[in-house]
Amino acid sequence: MTDHLTLDEQICFPLYAASRAMTAVYRPKLERLGLTYPQYLVMLALWERDGRSVGEVCHALALDSGTLSPLLKRLEAAGFVRRRRSAADERRVEIQLTDRGRALRAQAAAIPAEMAAACGLSPDELTALRAMLRRLTGTLSTSSNEGE
Numbered sequence: 001m002t003d004h005l006t007l008d009e010q011i012c013f014p015l016y017a018a019s020r021a022m023t024a025v026y027r028p029k030l031e032r033l034g035l036t037y038p039q040y041l042v043m044l045a046l047w048e049r050d051g052r053s054v055g056e057v058c059h060a061l062a063l064d065s066g067t068l069s070p071l072l073k074r075l076e077a078a079g080f081v082r083r084r085r086s087a088a089d090e091r092r093v094e095i096q097l098t099d100r101g102r103a104l105r106a107q108a109a110a111i112p113a114e115m116a117a118a119c120g121l122s123p124d125e126l127t128a129l130r131a132m133l134r135r136l137t138g139t140l141s142t143s144s145n146e147g148e
Contacts (some may be wrong), residue, residue, distance in 0.1 A: 025118050029111050033104060034078055040108070042071050046081065046097050047105045053086070054093045062141075080104060 007013045023037050030040050045060045046052060052060070058068050072095060075081045080101035086092035116126055 022115075025115065026111075029114065033107055035104075038071055039075055042068070042075060043080065043101065043104065043108070046095060046101070047108075050097045050102075051094055054083075054095065057095060062137075075101075 002009065026037050026040070030037060033040075035043065041061050042057060045057050054065055054068060054072070057063075058065055061068070072081060072083055076083055079098055082096045082098055083093055084096070086094050116123070119126060121129065
C-alpha cells in the first residue's frame with residue numbers, strides 16, 4: 001500500500017522545490033540589473049505592454065495591489081517606472097516605463113535563453129511544461145474560487 005503522505009507522493013513539493021531552484025538561478029542574473037525576481041516580472045509585463053494600469057499588472061501577474069504597490073515603489077525609486085493617475089479616470093493609476101526602464105530591456109534580453117539552457121530541457125519540453133503549468137494554474141485557480 002502506498003503512503004500518500006510522503007514528499008515523493010506530493011505534487012506540491014516538486015513544484016515548490018523547482019520554483020525555489022529557478023529563482024536561485026535567476027537571482028545573480030537579476031542582481032546585475034538591480035532587480036529582484038518579482039520586480040523582473042513587473043518589468044516583463046511592462047516591456048510587453050507599457051502604460052498598463054496597476055489593476056492590469058495585478059491581473060497579468062496574479063497579484064493583489066497590496067503586493068504590487070511596494071514593488072512599484074521600489075521600481076519607481078530605482079528610476080525604472082513612473083506611476084501617475086489617469087487623466088480620464090482618477091481612480092486608475094497607470095505605470096509608464098522611464099527611458100532607464102526601457103533601456104533595461106536590452107540588458108535583460110539574454111536572460112530567457114540563459115534560463116532555458118539552465119533548465120536542461122529541449123525547446124519542445126519547455127513549451128509542453130509551460131502549457132501544463134498554465135493548465136494546472138487555471139484548474140487550481142478555478143477550484144480555489146469555487147471553494148470560497
